[in-house]
Amino acid sequence: MADIEMEISIPTDNNGYVLLQCPFCGEYFKLTPDDYEDEGILDIFCPSCGLCxxxxxxxxVLELAMAMTKNVAMDMIYDAMKKWEKQFDSGLITFNAGKKPKPEPENPIQSGIEALTIIHLPCCQRTAKIKPMLKFTGCYCPFCGVKEYEPE
Ligand SMILES: [Zn+2]
Ligand SMILES: [Zn+2]
Incomplete structure (x- = not known):
């Protein structure tokens, strides 16, 4: 069986963004790990309430990350077991992988997060993913806290 490396980190989405949540207003938004971990970025501002x-x-978010990581690991383990099942099939030993384990629910926040839209912050030359609604109401730049009224 192949080694399964378990690394609990916040999984990035298809566009390479990690999910963050404002501790004050509970707003979800996403930044790229490059920007989030950039040493030049000292504070992160919530795009919705502007607090840092x-x-x-x-x-x-951590719970969701754990659930997602666990599901990936479970899939890998299950696939490995399925392979064993085939290998042992012809021999005397029977091995049954059984039913595929039920994935951990990645909801309820998952669906809301998927609807986030990428914006470009001209003030910082960086991008973020925010709720589409904030594009109309204006949002705070997560990197410098400046209010952008018409983020692209
Ligand atoms: Zn906030
Ligand atoms: Zn900015």
């Missing part, structure tokens, strides 16, 4: 927080990785 210490930690935008909340328990909800």
């Amino acid at each position: 927080g210490e930690n935008f990785i909340t328990e909800d």
